[in-house]
Amino acid sequence: MQYVDSLLDLIGNTPLVRLGRTLDLPDGGPLVLAKVEYLNPGGSVKDRIASRMIEAAEASGELQPGGTIVEPTSGNTGVGLAMVAQQKGYKCIFVCPDKVSEDKRNVLKAYGAEVVVCPTAVAPEHPDSYYNVSDRLSKEPGAWKPDQYSNPHNPRSHYETTGPEIWEQTEGRITHFVTGMGTGGTISGVGRYLKEQNPGVEVVGADPSGSVYSGGSGRPYLVEGVGEDFWPDTYDRGIADRVIEVSDADSFAFTRRLAREEAMLVGGSAGMAAFAARQLAHELAAEGRSDAIVVVLLPDSGRGYLTKVFNDDWLGQYGFATGAQADARTVGEV
Numbered sequence: 001m002q003y004v005d006s007l008l009d010l011i012g013n014t015p016l017v018r019l020g021r022t023l024d025l026p027d028g029g030p031l032v033l034a035k036v037e038y039l040n041p042g043g044s045v046k047d048r049i050a051s052r053m054i055e056a057a058e059a060s061g062e063l064q065p066g067g068t069i070v071e072p073t074s075g076n077t078g079v080g081l082a083m084v085a086q087q088k089g090y091k092c093i094f095v096c097p098d099k100v101s102e103d104k105r106n107v108l109k110a111y112g113a114e115v116v117v118c119p120t121a122v123a124p125e126h127p128d129s130y131y132n133v134s135d136r137l138s139k140e141p142g143a144w145k146p147d148q149y150s151n152p153h154n155p156r157s158h159y160e161t162t163g164p165e166i167w168e169q170t171e172g173r174i175t176h177f178v179t180g181m182g183t184g185g186t187i188s189g190v191g192r193y194l195k196e197q198n199p200g201v202e203v204v205g206a207d208p209s210g211s212v213y214s215g216g217s218g219r220p221y222l223v224e225g226v227g228e229d230f231w232p233d234t235y236d237r238g239i240a241d242r243v244i245e246v247s248d249a250d251s252f253a254f255t256r257r258l259a260r261e262e263a264m265l266v267g268g269s270a271g272m273a274a275f276a277a278r279q280l281a282h283e284l285a286a287e288g289r290s291d292a293i294v295v296v297l298l299p300d301s302g303r304g305y306l307t308k309v310f311n312d313d314w315l316g317q318y319g320f321a322t323g324a325q326a327d328a329r330t331v332g333e334v
């Protein structure tokens, strides 16, 4: 019989899939491979950090049997933590602002987590503010806050799993690694591992226009999960050889193309990273680097964004291309 004891045994070891027609590359161009992280059991790359952060807190005694995990998140990290916590018998409380969609809250509740919703329209000093509520809850007896923005086990999980997987899957032939940056855990952990194996591997960040990683001031952008208005502790500022800035319009148009032409239903941050990888591949092709092997990490699935990136009314409301135009091969041409 073939089975595993728990879904937790299925975290990581995600496949590499060659990107094809969306690259519009000439024959003999570089090979571009997508690391498909939505095939993790919780649906995103964040399962990796959730399990590693929890294991480390168990080992250090910060998280005791029957304890409660408190984190201010409503996204993928929440799902990863909720899944691991449930399997290991911990309680989970997520604190999120009221602007977070009901769908996202319901996903966390479905895994058995508690969700505390805080008003957005109060000052940070207010006792009901998102910051104060999560602070207060994480100071209760038995509570532990992973804090993905400062926890060293976030980048470490990528150094120990994602990096080695990519190195082995490409038989050490990877030349470029491309990924978006939120906490910076992925780029820092994978980048460090790959550079230790071969200092010639180029580490390329993809970043929404406006974010600090590409020299912006934190100006708002719509793509979710990536870009910041501050420098997190989990980001190694020496790791990226280069950062490619991508507009929301290009991120969303390319996300749609990945679904329609590569059958990869992914989120906007994956579309952003893949668009940057495509731009890089065109540059490499122009330099005659047909030997280059580019790996781009796709963090999550498009299922969570059906009412946004894949909804023409939503795109149209922000002035982005919609319908056939959004899906056209010419949109986002480099």
Ligand code: PMP
Pocket (backbone or CB within 6 Å): 075, 076, 077, 180, 181, 182, 183, 184, 185, 186, 187, 224, 225, 226, 267, 269, 270, 299, 300
């Ligand atoms: N994409 C999505 C959808 C995410 O949720 C995240 C994590 N915030 C990222 C990309 C970026 O990953 P990291 O935090 O490791 O930089």
